Amino acid sequence: MIAEIICVGDELVLGEVLNTNAQFLSKELLSLGINCKKHTIVKDKINDIKYAINNSIKASSFIILTGGLGPTDDDITMQAIAQAFDVDLVLNNDILSEIENFFKVRNIQMPVSNKKQAFIPDGATILNNPVGTAPGIIWEVKKNTFILVFPGVPYEMTEMWNQSAKDYLKNISSENIIIKNLKHFGIPEAKIGEKIKNIMTKDNPHVAPYVDNGTTRIRIKAHSESIEKSKTLLENTEKEILKRTAEYFYGYDNDTLESVVGQLLKDKNLTLSMAESCTGGLISSKLTDISGSSEYIKLNLITYSNEAKVNMINVKEQTLINHGAVSAETAEEMAKGIKQLSGCDIGLGITGIAGPTGGTPEKPVGLVYIGVCNHESLNVYKVQLNSKLPRFKMKTLACDYALNFLRLFLLSS
Amino acid sequence: MIAEIICVGDELVLGEVLNTNAQFLSKELLSLGINCKKHTIVKDKINDIKYAINNSIKASSFIILTGGLGPTDDDITMQAIAQAFDVDLVLNNDILSEIENFFKVRNIQMPVSNKKQAFIPDGATILNNPVGTAPGIIWEVKKNTFILVFPGVPYEMTEMWNQSAKDYLKNISSENIIIKNLKHFGIPEAKIGEKIKNIMTKDNPHVAPYVDNGTTRIRIKAHSESIEKSKTLLENTEKEILKRTAEYFYGYDNDTLESVVGQLLKDKNLTLSMAESCTGGLISSKLTDISGSSEYIKLNLITYSNEAKVNMINVKEQTLINHGAVSAETAEEMAKGIKQLSGCDIGLGITGIAGPTGGTPEKPVGLVYIGVCNHESLNVYKVQLNSKLPRFKMKTLACDYALNFLRLFLLSS
Numbered sequence: 001m002i003a004e005i006i007c008v009g010d011e012l013v014l015g016e017v018l019n020t021n022a023q024f025l026s027k028e029l030l031s032l033g034i035n036c037k038k039h040t041i042v043k044d045k046i047n048d049i050k051y052a053i054n055n056s057i058k059a060s061s062f063i064i065l066t067g068g069l070g071p072t073d074d075d076i077t078m079q080a081i082a083q084a085f086d087v088d089l090v091l092n093n094d095i096l097s098e099i100e101n102f103f104k105v106r107n108i109q110m111p112v113s114n115k116k117q118a119f120i121p122d123g124a125t126i127l128n129n130p131v132g133t134a135p136g137i138i139w140e141v142k143k144n145t146f147i148l149v150f151p152g153v154p155y156e157m158t159e160m161w162n163q164s165a166k167d168y169l170k171n172i173s174s175e176n177i178i179i180k181n182l183k184h185f186g187i188p189e190a191k192i193g194e195k196i197k198n199i200m201t202k203d204n205p206h207v208a209p210y211v212d213n214g215t216t217r218i219r220i221k222a223h224s225e226s227i228e229k230s231k232t233l234l235e236n237t238e239k240e241i242l243k244r245t246a247e248y249f250y251g252y253d254n255d256t257l258e259s260v261v262g263q264l265l266k267d268k269n270l271t272l273s274m275a276e277s278c279t280g281g282l283i284s285s286k287l288t289d290i291s292g293s294s295e296y297i298k299l300n301l302i303t304y305s306n307e308a309k310v311n312m313i314n315v316k317e318q319t320l321i322n323h324g325a326v327s328a329e330t331a332e333e334m335a336k337g338i339k340q341l342s343g344c345d346i347g348l349g350i351t352g353i354a355g356p357t358g359g360t361p362e363k364p365v366g367l368v369y370i371g372v373c374n375h376e377s378l379n380v381y382k383v384q385l386n387s388k389l390p391r392f393k394m395k396t397l398a399c400d401y402a403l404n405f406l407r408l409f410l411l412s413s
Numbered sequence: 414m415i416a417e418i419i420c421v422g423d424e425l426v427l428g429e430v431l432n433t434n435a436q437f438l439s440k441e442l443l444s445l446g447i448n449c450k451k452h453t454i455v456k457d458k459i460n461d462i463k464y465a466i467n468n469s470i471k472a473s474s475f476i477i478l479t480g481g482l483g484p485t486d487d488d489i490t491m492q493a494i495a496q497a498f499d500v501d502l503v504l505n506n507d508i509l510s511e512i513e514n515f516f517k518v519r520n521i522q523m524p525v526s527n528k529k530q531a532f533i534p535d536g537a538t539i540l541n542n543p544v545g546t547a548p549g550i551i552w553e554v555k556k557n558t559f560i561l562v563f564p565g566v567p568y569e570m571t572e573m574w575n576q577s578a579k580d581y582l583k584n585i586s587s588e589n590i591i592i593k594n595l596k597h598f599g600i601p602e603a604k605i606g607e608k609i610k611n612i613m614t615k616d617n618p619h620v621a622p623y624v625d626n627g628t629t630r631i632r633i634k635a636h637s638e639s640i641e642k643s644k645t646l647l648e649n650t651e652k653e654i655l656k657r658t659a660e661y662f663y664g665y666d667n668d669t670l671e672s673v674v675g676q677l678l679k680d681k682n683l684t685l686s687m688a689e690s691c692t693g694g695l696i697s698s699k700l701t702d703i704s705g706s707s708e709y710i711k712l713n714l715i716t717y718s719n720e721a722k723v724n725m726i727n728v729k730e731q732t733l734i735n736h737g738a739v740s741a742e743t744a745e746e747m748a749k750g751i752k753q754l755s756g757c758d759i760g761l762g763i764t765g766i767a768g769p770t771g772g773t774p775e776k777p778v779g780l781v782y783i784g785v786c787n788h789e790s791l792n793v794y795k796v797q798l799n800s801k802l803p804r805f806k807m808k809t810l811a812c813d814y815a816l817n818f819l820r821l822f823l824l825s826s
Contacts, residue, residue: 038456193485194525208487210429289805
């Protein structure tokens with residue numbers, strides 16, 4: 001079953017407010033097996049809303065509207081719907097009592113303009129608003145075609161969705177869709193695309209790669225006549241993909257490199273200490289985003305200056321003179337030094353040129369060295385990032401590389 | 414002038430990714446005097462993209478597309494554009510060289526599929542992608558009607574916008590709109606709304622407050638028959654606002670608390686050292702996002718465990734026993750200790766309960782103490798954040814409070 005979402009509001013179209021409603025509704029619809037086909041975001045203009053409705057009704061069984069239900073003159077979604085289907089707006093006395101009551105319990109006189117919110121298209125069913133005055137509606141406008149209308153305020157919309165609309169739709173929908181994301185690091189989208197080219201041609205399960213910085217995510221979507229069969233379909237495809245991509249795979253859905261590293265440290269009962277230079281504390285911050293990270297994080301240093309590297313973690317002055325602060329040798333000594341200082345099981349040192357200045361022909365902006373050691377072995381990794389990345393992205397990507405190398409080190413040790 | 418935005422991508426329509434591109438572009442267009450009329454978000458389906466383009470072209474002078482420029486088979490935005498206007502896609506050798514070079518400098522063989530990204534509609538002009546392989550285009554498809562195409566990855570899109578598209582459009586657009594944002598910290602939107610209520614009623618300059626975590630931003634938009642007159646209008650309103658809000662005001666437009674603090678340290682020729690606990694390195698990371706921060710950042714510590722606090726920066730064991738790790742006394746000793754250890758001019762210590770666990774009735778989740786000292790004075794600040802905030806938000810807000818207290822300390826010392 002197919003849905004379209006129409007969000008109404010000048011504030012959305014002008015970019016003053018980020019549209020979180022469309023994302024929420026798409027996800028929720030999908031969890032009910034209803035596939036969203038399009039989002040349309042229009043201003044508070046009656047003709048624009050009507051045009052969007054008339055367009056959507058051609059292809060979709062569910063038209064979900066948000067916004068434009070307020071009491072002021074620019075709130076005209078109900079009028080637009082009535083005009084689009086050529087019905088009247090009729091006063092609903094149940095809604096009127098609800099609105100009157102909303103103000104009564106707050107000891108406020110109801111503004112005259114709020115009466116407007118009690119008018120709904122003839123034939124529609126009310127969706128109660130547990131947290132505001134604007135009611136929503138659900139309306140089977142023709143056989144198997146439904147219009148649902150929600151307030152634009154995200155909190156009111158989600159409450160109304162959770163408390164009434166969701167169950168209503170669950171009863172109508174009957175599809176069994178499952179989605180799973182496989183997350184990979186260190187492989188470009190195109191290369192992963194080549195590896196799974198023949199898997200991507202199928203319609204069900206549908207497989208597509210997406211990229212976000214260093215992470216390449218493969219989304220698998222399966223549907224069938226039962227949830228169990230959808231699961232089997234999905235799992236078979238997952239196995240087939242991982243056969244080809246396992247060396248880059250690090251986790252599923254909401255997993256992050258830091259959550260996976262944190263879990264590995266916990267599972268292996270290891271503590272970690274880091275000396276960061278170019279990432280300036282970002283790796284430490286990401287790892288401590290995970291609740292419970294105090295089990296494995298005790299002490300980290302940001303040794304930004306050469307003096308800090310020498311005085312705090314015993315990087316040799318001669319190493320800095322001979323090889324420079326951004327070198328494999330310095331990264332190695334940083335890893336060893338911080339491990340020694342902290343008494344932790346694992347030491348990580350990272351040094352690089354975050355830019356935009358500070359690069360040379362031999363050591364361009366984006367050059368990063370990462371050292372990782374435990375009590376018996378030490379690895380140093382070199383990465384050359386795109387020198388044109390903005391500083392913040394450079395730090396983020398250097399951090400992700402470090403976390404991924406750390407993950408591989410933990411897996412192999 | 415009117416624009417429409419079309420965002421292409423299954424991940425957007427299915428709600429897997431929040432659509433920040435549409436908001437960014439709407440805002441940017443408005444700052445150039447181009448009014449956005451509609452956003453349409455469609456899947457990676459050629460007919461859906463074509464339909465959206467054909468619909469938009471009827472009403473708008475600028476059609477802005479994002480997404481679907483990748484190298485894989487489901488990236489078909491250029492094909493859809495070519496079909497919509499019945500032109501061929503032609504191989505552009507400049508783009509091909511750029512893409513080949515992108516892989517060459519990374520020592521990776523170019524995947525065959527990336528060649529696809531070098532085909533653009535006949536007649537279009539390239540927008541270089543400084544940070545990825547997918548080029549964008551700008552194309553005057555008929556007199557005074559422009560198609561602009563950007564990658565879907567937000568930072569590639571914003572870089573391309575900032576580095577090439579913006580200036581191009583500035584030359585086409587002719588309105589005299591100026592926008593300025595005044596950024597405030599530590600005052601709720603409603604309270605700032607009360608202070609500037611009568612200023613907000615005017616149409617020109619138009620004044621509106623927005624809120625983003627602790628920062629309350631007041632946007633002033635002025636227009637008139639000349640840029641100079643718009644400027645004067647805006648400046649008069651700015652003065653009127655700052656008369657009422659100065660104590661919370663910290664900067665303009667792209668200023669951040671960390672950039673303002675960095676500039677103050679630079680101006681006063683001071684160095685700063687920090688010992689972070691609950692923020693886990695986030696303050697250090699934010700301050701080192703600023704290019705040139707190595708002038709004032711030398712050494713920071715994340716003293717996550719009690720042992721690290723005692724061993725590294727001389728927090729007294731007795732202080733931890735008597736008052737706990739989250740206390741004014743500990744924050745004070747952390748600030749003094751890190752200043753002593755680093756030899757920097759300013760010391761900052763922060764300790765708190767980031768949650769979601771670890772709170773008690775006396776010390777609930779969200780309790781944060783911040784100590785700041787120089788060679789002659791020391792301040793300790795206490796903040797109680799909303800205990801229900803997710804951990805990441807808690808850390809971010811604690812970080813912003815610390816930066817703001819540091820800013821005020823630097824201003825007054």
